Amino acid sequence: MYLSIEGIHKSFNTKNKGKLKVLDNINLDIEQGDFVSIVGPSGCGKSTLLYLIAGLEKSDTGSITVSGKKVKNPGPDRVVVFQEDGLFPWLTVLDNVTYGLKLKGLSKKEIKEKAIDVLKMVHLSNYIDSYPHQLSGGMKQRVSIARALVMEPDILLMDEPFSALDEQTRMVLHKELLEIWRKTKVTIFFVTHNIREAVQLSEKVVVFATRPGRIKEIIPVPSTKDGIMPDSVTLYTEQKILKILQEEIEKVLKEEMGDDYSFETNHIHRDHSGDLGSNI
Amino acid sequence: MRRIIFIAIIAVIWEVTSRISGLPDFMFPSLTQVFATLFNGLVEGQIAVAILTSMKRIAIGFVIAILLGVTFGYLIWRYKLVEDTLGFIVTALQSIPSIVWFPLAIIWFGLNDFAILFIVTIGATWTMTISATSGFKNVPSLYQQVAKTFGSSGFHFIKTVIIPASIPQLLSGLRIAWAFSWRALMAGELLGGGGGLGELLETGRSLGQMDLVISVMIIIAVIGTIMDRVVFIRLEKSVQTKWGIS
Numbered sequence: 229m230y231l232s233i234e235g236i237h238k239s240f241n242t243k244n245k246g247k248l249k250v251l252d253n254i255n256l257d258i259e260q261g262d263f264v265s266i267v268g269p270s271g272c273g274k275s276t277l278l279y280l281i282a283g284l285e286k287s288d289t290g291s292i293t294v295s296g297k298k299v300k301n302p303g304p305d306r307v308v309v310f311q312e313d314g315l316f317p318w319l320t321v322l323d324n325v326t327y328g329l330k331l332k333g334l335s336k337k338e339i340k341e342k343a344i345d346v347l348k349m350v351h352l353s354n355y356i357d358s359y360p361h362q363l364s365g366g367m368k369q370r371v372s373i374a375r376a377l378v379m380e381p382d383i384l385l386m387d388e389p390f391s392a393l394d395e396q397t398r399m400v401l402h403k404e405l406l407e408i409w410r411k412t413k414v415t416i417f418f419v420t421h422n423i424r425e426a427v428q429l430s431e432k433v434v435v436f437a438t439r440p441g442r443i444k445e446i447i448p449v450p451s452t453k454d455g456i457m458p459d460s461v462t463l464y465t466e467q468k469i470l471k472i473l474q475e476e477i478e479k480v481l482k483e484e485m486g487d488d489y490s491f492e493t494n495h496i497h498r499d500h501s502g503d504l505g506s507n508i
Numbered sequence: 509m510r511r512i513i514f515i516a517i518i519a520v521i522w523e524v525t526s527r528i529s530g531l532p533d534f535m536f537p538s539l540t541q542v543f544a545t546l547f548n549g550l551v552e553g554q555i556a557v558a559i560l561t562s563m564k565r566i567a568i569g570f571v572i573a574i575l576l577g578v579t580f581g582y583l584i585w586r587y588k589l590v591e592d593t594l595g596f597i598v599t600a601l602q603s604i605p606s607i608v609w610f611p612l613a614i615i616w617f618g619l620n621d622f623a624i625l626f627i628v629t630i631g632a633t634w635t636m637t638i639s640a641t642s643g644f645k646n647v648p649s650l651y652q653q654v655a656k657t658f659g660s661s662g663f664h665f666i667k668t669v670i671i672p673a674s675i676p677q678l679l680s681g682l683r684i685a686w687a688f689s690w691r692a693l694m695a696g697e698l699l700g701g702g703g704g705l706g707e708l709l710e711t712g713r714s715l716g717q718m719d720l721v722i723s724v725m726i727i728i729a730v731i732g733t734i735m736d737r738v739v740f741i742r743l744e745k746s747v748q749t750k751w752g753i754s
Contacts, residue, residue, distance in 0.1 A: 361752020
């Protein structure tokens with residue numbers, strides 16, 4: 229297995245509740261070149277798992293290996309794209325993108341060529357001398373994707389990278405990300421709470437249960453060779469995942485709002501657009 | 509424009525009151541007299557030399573204070589032990605006006621340049637320490653995580669993330685530190701002598717030359733304003749525009 233997660237347990241110390249178990253016996257294998265999404269209710273530990281893979285957090289037990297090497301510290305083979313762009317405001321777009329490359333000890337010319345190539349890939353080659361604050365939210369997130377890609381990582385870890393963006397920008401970036409993935413064949417580990425996003429982008433959706441976080445089910449996303457999927461298929465998969473998640477969401481809501489609250493009967497999030505009148 | 513008119517009005521009131529007050533010139537000199545002294549002092553060198561002496565002192569003291577402050581700030585940020593010990597007393601030390609150290613400084617170093625340098629340095633060190641500490645502590649963890657995943661660590665991490673990310677706070681720290689050491693310098697020179705603007709004030713008093721005293725006061729105010737408005741505020745502004753803050 230390329231990325232192999234074995235028996236991961238993780239708890240955090242909290243002030244009020246004592247030890248809080250976040251991840252409970254996570255086992256997951258990911259092949260090279262896979263695009264895997266993790267969905268789950270908020271607080272289910274999906275981001276924590278990503279941080280563990282990145283090496284930014286340490287697990288209590290269990291191990292994570294990437295192509296045979298055990299993950300101990302953060303490193304440029306597992307680059308993270310965070311929810312907020314995390315660009316350094318004191319550096320230009322070009323300097324932000326070359327930040328990690330300079331640490332790799334390449335020649336100056338090589339660094340610049342690579343950076344410009346990758347900025348072309350995210351359609352930002354006209355903005356290399358701009359500062360981050362001069363860019364829009366979507367552009368900033370593209371720079372941070374470029375900054376990660378230029379490192380040619382083994383695994384690209386994405387922690388809800390598009391959730392702070394508006395709908396149109398997100399759609400554009402979905403398309404770009406898929407293009408990049410097909411071009412580079414990088415392994416992508418994508419954390420999101422957006423089921424539609426997960427189904428549209430990835431090949432495999434890992435559904436998380438919550439408190440403590442466990443893997444509830446792994447749903448393969450059917451895909452055609454050209455990558456264009458009929459809406460009915462994606463909708464079907466989406467609803468399948470939503471159904472699995474519903475129970476988990478209810479668990480969270482009951483904890484927050486009391487036992488008499490029922491998500492099922494209130495139907496706030498039900499998406500009926502999938503029926504398209506088939507029940508008439 | 510408003511400022512110019514305001515200053516002009518003050519100048520006129522000053523000139524008129526000094527002429528009709530009936531006080532002798534040496535006690536309440538007129539504006540014209542002060543300007544004459546100021547001009548002579550600058551041309552003949554008495555005031556010019558004093559400015560140079562003071563500026564040299566503050567430059568040395570200020571630089572030492574900044575280096576010390578940033579180093580202490582780093583240690584407090586980096587090591588919990590230092591935070592619990594040094595970090596704890598820094599606030600107390602900062603609340604001591606630096607001139608209060610002067611008696612000690614005279615006993616330790618004698619009534620000389622060292623004593624003055626000492627209080628100039630100590631006046632700015634603690635406030636710079638506090639600014640640097642909070643600057644380092646407030647570096648967003650996002651930047652730190654980004655840098656770490658790209659393989660940055662050790663000195664490179666400090667140089668490329670911690671320092672640049674805390675520049676805005678370090679700059680405002682510099683500005684406050686400068687104000688503190690400038691005040692300390694004047695107080696120190698006034699008491700300790702050894703040339704400089706502060707001593708010139710004392711000379712003016714003992715010779716009964718209030719025109720000289722007021723001239724020096726004007727110089728002190730002008731240098732203070734220039735440093736604050738021109739140097740520090742400009743630096744802050746340029747960082748703010750580059751970062752896109754406000």
